[in-house]
Amino acid sequence: MEKNDKDPDHHHDHDKSKGEEKGDVVSDAHREDEAHQNGSSKENVDVGNAETDHDPGDNNVDSQGEETQAEVHQTLESLSEELDQLLTSLSLHKEDQQDNNTEEKGEDDYFQIPQFVGKFLDLFEDKLSKYDSGEPKTIWYQDPEETSSLLEAVDRVSKLMGLLLNTKSCLDHHEPLINHAGSIQQRAMAFLEDEFRIILEESVVKEPVVASDDSSSQRKSTADQQDHLQNDAVVSQDHDQMIVPECGDQEIEYPGYPEEVVVLLRKIAEKMKGGGYGWECREVYLVGRRNILMRTLKHDCEFEKVSIDEVQKMSWDTLEREIPIWNKTFKDCSSRFFPGELKLAEKIFPGDDGSLFCIVTHGLAIQFLGFAEAVAMTKRSTEKLFKILDIYETLRDSFPPMEELFPEELRSELRNEVTSARSRLGETAIHIFSDLENSIKSDSSKTPVPGGAVHPLTRYTMNYLKYSCEYKDTLEQVFKSHSKMEREDQEESAESGNSAFANQLMRIMELLDVNLEAKSKQYKDIPLSCIFMMNNGRYIVQKIKGSAEIHEVMGDTWCRRRSSELRNYHKNYQRETWGKLLGFLGHEGLMHNGKIVKPNLKERFKSFNATFDEIHKTQTTWVVNDEQLQSELRVSITAVMIPAYRAFMARFGQYLDPGRQTEKYIKYQPEDIEDLIDQLFDGNTSSSSTATARRRT
Numbered sequence: 001m002e003k004n005d006k007d008p009d010h011h012h013d014h015d016k017s018k019g020e021e022k023g024d025v026v027s028d029a030h031r032e033d034e035a036h037q038n039g040s041s042k043e044n045v046d047v048g049n050a051e052t053d054h055d056p057g058d059n060n061v062d063s064q065g066e067e068t069q070a071e072v073h074q075t076l077e078s079l080s081e082e083l084d085q086l087l088t089s090l091s092l093h094k095e096d097q098q099d100n101n102t103e104e105k106g107e108d109d110y111f112q113i114p115q116f117v118g119k120f121l122d123l124f125e126d127k128l129s130k131y132d133s134g135e136p137k138t139i140w141y142q143d144p145e146e147t148s149s150l151l152e153a154v155d156r157v158s159k160l161m162g163l164l165l166n167t168k169s170c171l172d173h174h175e176p177l178i179n180h181a182g183s184i185q186q187r188a189m190a191f192l193e194d195e196f197r198i199i200l201e202e203s204v205v206k207e208p209v210v211a212s213d214d215s216s217s218q219r220k221s222t223a224d225q226q227d228h229l230q231n232d233a234v235v236s237q238d239h240d241q242m243i244v245p246e247c248g249d250q251e252i253e254y255p256g257y258p259e260e261v262v263v264l265l266r267k268i269a270e271k272m273k274g275g276g277y278g279w280e281c282r283e284v285y286l287v288g289r290r291n292i293l294m295r296t297l298k299h300d301c302e303f304e305k306v307s308i309d310e311v312q313k314m315s316w317d318t319l320e321r322e323i324p325i326w327n328k329t330f331k332d333c334s335s336r337f338f339p340g341e342l343k344l345a346e347k348i349f350p351g352d353d354g355s356l357f358c359i360v361t362h363g364l365a366i367q368f369l370g371f372a373e374a375v376a377m378t379k380r381s382t383e384k385l386f387k388i389l390d391i392y393e394t395l396r397d398s399f400p401p402m403e404e405l406f407p408e409e410l411r412s413e414l415r416n417e418v419t420s421a422r423s424r425l426g427e428t429a430i431h432i433f434s435d436l437e438n439s440i441k442s443d444s445s446k447t448p449v450p451g452g453a454v455h456p457l458t459r460y461t462m463n464y465l466k467y468s469c470e471y472k473d474t475l476e477q478v479f480k481s482h483s484k485m486e487r488e489d490q491e492e493s494a495e496s497g498n499s500a501f502a503n504q505l506m507r508i509m510e511l512l513d514v515n516l517e518a519k520s521k522q523y524k525d526i527p528l529s530c531i532f533m534m535n536n537g538r539y540i541v542q543k544i545k546g547s548a549e550i551h552e553v554m555g556d557t558w559c560r561r562r563s564s565e566l567r568n569y570h571k572n573y574q575r576e577t578w579g580k581l582l583g584f585l586g587h588e589g590l591m592h593n594g595k596i597v598k599p600n601l602k603e604r605f606k607s608f609n610a611t612f613d614e615i616h617k618t619q620t621t622w623v624v625n626d627e628q629l630q631s632e633l634r635v636s637i638t639a640v641m642i643p644a645y646r647a648f649m650a651r652f653g654q655y656l657d658p659g660r661q662t663e664k665y666i667k668y669q670p671e672d673i674e675d676l677i678d679q680l681f682d683g684n685t686s687s688s689s690t691a692t693a694r695r696r697t
Contacts, residue, residue, distance in 0.1 A: 076127060076153060079120040083156050086114060090163040113174055117160070117181075124153050125184050128191055141199065141264055151271050154192065157185050158275035189277040193284055196268045200288040204256040254340035255292065265348045282356060285348065289360045293337060303329040305367060311374035316384065323375065323387045327394045330368050333361075334398040342405050354407050362410060365402070369395075369417040376424035382439065382464065385432045389471045392425045392478065426482030429475070433504055436464065440511045448522040451623035451683050452532035454539045455519060461512050462543040465505060469549035475501045502553045509554070512540075530573035531622055531681075537566045538629045570636070577615060578640055584608040585648040596655045605656075605665040612668070616676050624681035637677050646670045 127150065131140055141147045164178050257265075272281040297303040302325050311319065338361050345356040372391050378384070399418050403411045440461060449455050468475060479500035498506070516536050523529040541562050544551050551559070584607050589600050624630040649670065656662050668676070 074116070074119060074123075076120065076123040077149065079116050079123065080152065080156060082114070082116055083120050083160070086117065087156065087159050087163065090160075113177055117177065121157070121181055121184050124157065125187070127153070128184075128187055131191065141195070147264065147267075151267055154185075154188050154271045155274060157181060157188060158271070161185050161275070185275060189272060189275055189280070192268050192272055193277070193280055196265065196272070196281060197284045197288055199261060199265060199268075200285065201292065203258070203261045204292065205258060254296075254336050255289075255344050257344070262344070262347050266350070269348055282349070285345075285356060286359050289341065289344070289356075293341065293360060293364070296337065297329055297333075301325060301329040301332060306371065308370050308374040311371060312378055314378075316378075316381070319375065319378070320387060323390060326368070326371055327390055330394050331398045333364070333368070334402040338365075338402055338405050358406060358410055362406070365406075365414055366417065369414070369421050372421040373417075373424055376421065376428045380428060380432055380435060382432055382436050385429055385464075386467060386471070388425050388429055388432070389474055389478075392422060392429070393471075393474055395422050395425075396474075396477075423482060426478040429478050430483055433468075433508075436461070437508060437511060440508065440515055443515060445519075446522065448519070449532065451621055452523065452528045452535055453623040453625065453683075454535050455516065455532075458512065458516065458536045458539055461508065462540055465508065466543055466547045466550055469505075469547055469553060472501070472549045472553065479504065505550075505553050509540075509558075525618075527573045527577040527619075528622060530569045530576065531624065533569045534566055534573070534629060535624060535626070537562060537569065538626045541566070542626065570633070573633075574636060574640065577619070578637055581608065581611050581615065582640065582644055584611065585644045587651075590652065596652065598655060601652055601655060602665050604652075605667075609665075609667040612673070612676075616679070619680045620682055620684055622681050623683040630681050634677055634680060637680070638674055641677065642670050642674055645673055 131150075140150055161178070161181055164174060164181065269278070269281050269285075272278060294305075306314075306322070311322075314322070338357075341360050342354070342357045345352055345354075345360070349356060372395060375384075375388065375391060395418055399414075403414055403418075406414060440457065443457050476499050483500050516533065520529040520532050523532060541559060544554050544559060584604055590597055590604065624633060645668075649666070653662075653666055656665055
């Protein structure tokens with residue numbers, strides 16, 4: 001403290017203007033100097049008040065009994081009014097100094113601080129001690145009056161410090177008081193910082209978990225749907241031990257704070273900022289909200305951060321489970337979590353330029369996009385297509401509303417990241433289709449499928465195309481935006497009027513046709529090769545007719561042409577198999593000079609029986625799984641064979657002697673033939689013995 005602070009004349013002259021009857025200012029100044037030398041912040045009292053000042057920490061000093069008795073009943077609230085008046089006076093004093101250029105001239109315009117300021121600081125410190133101590137901790141903010149009292153007291157201390165530190169005369173003469181007030185202010189700010197953190201982290205009212213509207217989930221496998229159901233699991237109860245202000249019937253949306261809690265957090269933030277601790281408050285907010293957001297994503301969406309390296313090292317089974325979680329999390333962040341974070345930051349820190357929201361969410365958004373790009377960079381395989389398209393659709397549909405939340409400079413960065421990720425995903429999807437073409441071309445298995453059944457390649461390709469066409473609009477966009485077609489392919493698309501994706505689909509179908517035609521030649525039995533082509537052709541047609549999306553791409557003309565080809569295979573089968581058997585039922589060679597040649601007739605019956613038995617034995621092992629095709633084949637065979645056999649029996653059966661001769665040569669009645677035809681194409685190797693049993697009953 002400077003010399004003039006100890007000068008009795010200086011104090012005497014100044015105090016005369018305040019009133020000589022109020023005490024000996026020289027002794028007061030001496031006491032202030034002594035307190036400063038002792039370094040006692042508690043006993044730091046400034047002088048010059050309209051009343052006689054004394055040490056508030058010294059209970060033995062009681063020069064005026066009535067005033068001391070009044071001081072005993074002083075409270076924080078009663079002193080607050082006096083302090084407000086003092087702050088106003090200090091503020092006016094500061095303005096006068098600035099107007100008169102007192103500070104610039106180096107003049108010492110002394111301003112005395114009353115004794116009650118020290119008392120106010122002591123009472124406020126006692127209040128803080130009460131909140132800091134005791135079990136359980138006092139919940140000050142559950143009492144509106146107590147909340148208002150505490151925060152206003154903090155505000156007064158901050159204003160006092162601001163004026164003291166910015167008034168030269170105060171800096172020169174009241175250093176102990178400034179130190180004492182600064183210490184209490186630091187304690188108050190540390191207290192508010194802790195309370196802000198606790199309220200921020202523990203006052204969240206949990207929402208029921210809401211499944212995001214994922215339209216693509218309807219086209220997923222059962223396993224994928226179960227993945228989505230798992231995301232709706234009940235949130236863990238680990239963090240339920242919270243002190244939550246009553247919110248009545250108020251509907252709470254993410255981030256889940258009742259309105260009165262948001263107001264309280266805003267008030268604390270304002271008081272901390274007013275005291276010069278705004279940065280500390282923001283730092284607590286950032287750390288707290290980042291932790292809460294990540295905890296929410298884990299509970300609601302089962303989301304865990306994974307690095308690009310981790311994604312690329314994952315097995316496909318693991319990654320396949322991670323992708324639906326990523327999709328749900330990204331969509332929920334776009335629609336709920338990120339908008340909620342932006343609104344919360346704006347409410348607690350009005351006038352914030354969005355930086356708080358950006359710091360909380362930007363890193364997570366970048367991590368999301370890194371995951372998408374990492375998936376696109378994994379080793380390609382056909383089974384990855386649909387998950388890749390899911391990610392592509394999520395970015396396409398959910399990123400636009402998300403980017404609107406960010407300021408332009410970050411929005412541009414995120415948009416570039418999304419463009420890069422979508423480009424990689426789109427190119428990967430196109431390459432996967434090319435890989436499908438190559439897999440069809442290279443499928444040159446030499447082992448025929450038993451019984452002429454549908455080939456696994458046909459099943460795989462058609463199911464793949466069926467599911468692909470459920471993403472038809474997305475694939476159209478992918479091929480249009482990311483395809484690097486050769487010039488001839490571009491010309492083909494332009495001439496046909498079809499999209500690039502439709503032409504790609506047509507090429508795959510043509511490759512499959514060529515491959516199946518080659519595989520049909522692996523059967524030495526021509527009728528069986530016809531059954532094989534009918535089975536595969538019918539399967540293809542039914543798949544296309546059963547999917548509106550793929551039918552729209554392939555069109556009615558293609559379906560009619562394929563149906564016509566199936567009829568031709570049917571005719572070829574019937575001619576190759578049953579035409580030969582019908583030849584035994586002709587009349588040629590059975591008559592000579594108007595008489596039946598019995599040996600020829602007997603041989604004819606024997607040949608018919610043997611040939612029919614062989615057909616039955618062979619073709620009951622053949623497979624026609626399509627019930628309609630199976631029924632069509634049996635009906636057409638019956639329509640040809642039964643009338644011819646019945647007519648042959650009626651014409652020539654009478655020429656065989658009844659008894660042993662009839663039983664030997666007429667092995668089947670027309671009804672038996674019909675029953676045996678109904679056993680064909682069951683893929684049952686034991687059907688012949690069953691047919692015999694049926695015949696004999």
